[in-house]
Amino acid sequence: MTFQDQRRGSCTAAFPRTQHGTRNKAFNSSWYKDNSWLEYSNTRGLRSQLKDSVPVTGMGQQVGAYGVQDTLRIGFSSVKNELLPSHALELSEKNFQLNQDKMNFSNLRNIQGLHAPLKLQMEYRAARQIQRLPFLQSSHLALDTLKGNDESISFEDILNDPSQSEMVGEPHIMMEYKLGLM
Amino acid sequence: MALFDVSGYKSHAGLRGQILGTGVGHLVDRTNQEFAVPVGVDPSGFLKSCSREGGVSIDLNHGTTTLAFKFRHGVIVAVDSRASAGSYIASKEANKVIEINPYLLGTMSGSAADCQYWERLLAKECRLYKLRNKQRISVSAASKLLCNMMLGYRGMGLSMGSMIVGWDNKGPGLYYVDDNATRLSGRMFSTGCGSSYAYGVMDSGYREDMTVEEAYELGRRGITHATHRDAYSGGVVNLYHMQEDGWVKVCKEDVSELIHRYRKGMF
Numbered sequence: 001m002t003f004q005d006q007r008r009g010s011c012t013a014a015f016p017r018t019q020h021g022t023r024n025k026a027f028n029s030s031w032y033k034d035n036s037w038l039e040y041s042n043t044r045g046l047r048s049q050l051k052d053s054v055p056v057t058g059m060g061q062q063v064g065a066y067g068v069q070d071t072l073r074i075g076f077s078s079v080k081n082e083l084l085p086s087h088a089l090e091l092s093e094k095n096f097q098l099n100q101d102k103m104n105f106s107n108l109r110n111i112q113g114l115h116a117p118l119k120l121q122m123e124y125r126a127a128r129q130i131q132r133l134p135f136l137q138s139s140h141l142a143l144d145t146l147k148g149n150d151e152s153i154s155f156e157d158i159l160n161d162p163s164q165s166e167m168v169g170e171p172h173i174m175m176e177y178k179l180g181l182m
Numbered sequence: 183m184a185l186f187d188v189s190g191y192k193s194h195a196g197l198r199g200q201i202l203g204t205g206v207g208h209l210v211d212r213t214n215q216e217f218a219v220p221v222g223v224d225p226s227g228f229l230k231s232c233s234r235e236g237g238v239s240i241d242l243n244h245g246t247t248t249l250a251f252k253f254r255h256g257v258i259v260a261v262d263s264r265a266s267a268g269s270y271i272a273s274k275e276a277n278k279v280i281e282i283n284p285y286l287l288g289t290m291s292g293s294a295a296d297c298q299y300w301e302r303l304l305a306k307e308c309r310l311y312k313l314r315n316k317q318r319i320s321v322s323a324a325s326k327l328l329c330n331m332m333l334g335y336r337g338m339g340l341s342m343g344s345m346i347v348g349w350d351n352k353g354p355g356l357y358y359v360d361d362n363a364t365r366l367s368g369r370m371f372s373t374g375c376g377s378s379y380a381y382g383v384m385d386s387g388y389r390e391d392m393t394v395e396e397a398y399e400l401g402r403r404g405i406t407h408a409t410h411r412d413a414y415s416g417g418v419v420n421l422y423h424m425q426e427d428g429w430v431k432v433c434k435e436d437v438s439e440l441i442h443r444y445r446k447g448m449f
Contacts, residue, residue, distance in 0.1 A: 053216040080337040084224055122184040
């Protein structure tokens with residue numbers, strides 16, 4: 001399924017009006033007849049989550065010996081998978097928590113005023129900084145408590161647990177990167 | 183200070199640095215080369231929508247003929263030299279063989295831009311291999327590198343049909359690599375839209391124990407007859423011979439003169 005909206009058939013659908021300059025204009029379904037290459041996509045929000053560049057093969061950060069990436073640890077690379085979602089819902093599911101937070105904060109702002117989400121976000125930032133050194137595993141307890149995740153168990157607690165990962169970062173390099181010395 | 187962070191305020195100096203690029207004394211990061219792509223566009227779907235009649239039409243024809251075959255004394259590589267853009271002949275002396283190093287050659291057919299870019303990248307990787315490992319890369323490994331590059335970009339609308347020819351310590355090597363990441367080792371290959379004509383000539387005249395001169399003649403004939411019948415091939419025949427101590431460029435002859443020479447057997 002391609003990312004571009006496959007709604008060419010529904011020519012009678014009314015397209016929403018959006019602001020263009022000083023007027024509100026909408027897409028016109030008769031344009032499909034004149035231009036066979038035309039596609040309509042009203043996913044401006046999700047569109048910003050797509051990538052607009054790919055690293056050239058062999059020159060990305062994952063280059064190992066012989067100029068190719070380490071397939072055993074990183075897996076096969078497919079540019080098409082990186083650029084385009086394989087399923088129409090992939091992007092919205094991947095960013096579900098992010099979009100949920102954005103929606104909640106904007107609702108809060110509309111109801112209580114700007115101070116409410118601002119204060120909450122300040123707390124999140126402070127809690128996010130409570131971590132152990134970069135190469136050690138941190139519990140993120142304060143952050144989880146604020147977000148309400150401390151009372152629920154889900155997939156990320158059982159699968160892909162960072163305390164059981166096979167690879168360990170090089171401590172000195174990670175500290176230098178964190179302190180900005182690299 | 184937390185409010186300062188949350189509001190995402192960037193001071194004037196910070197913004198200026200961001201807009202005008204990297205700061206003083208900071209070298210351009212050459213290791214992070216990237217292709218810019220249009221967001222959310224499927225390239226092969228877009229290309230398919232462009233090849234319809236009546237309106238925008240972008241035809242990518244594999245307008246060329248290249249051939250290569252192994253025989254007792256090495257490998258012969260012969261290519262034509264016409265570069266076409268639709269029905270317009272863009273160049274009559276295009277160079278369709280890339281000389282990667284004195285022991286490796288790569289031929290190009292398909293989209294000229296794709297072939298040139300990816301084979302130059304392959305040449306760069308072969309050179310880096312030699313510098314890192316102090317020995318020349320084998321033909322099998324070089325063709326595998328190109329094949330893996332194509333595999334990463336599969337489904338993105340690349341168009342490239344290439345033959346990697348070389349001589350390493352396993353002897354003469356001939357591999358065909360495709361934009362679908364097909365990689366085949368063989369004794370005789372021909373690519374491009376004139377390939378069927380070239381195969382006919384090669385198959386009827388090939389013997390494993392040919393002399394060097396007979397092999398040159400077979401390569402020349404293959405390309406000449408293909409250019410005679412195929413509209414998208416023409417120009418000159420570039421002939422290379424891959425020997426144990428490297429490749430030599432044998433000749434560069436105009437097809438129209440060659441076809442007069444072969445006239446005897448044709449009409």
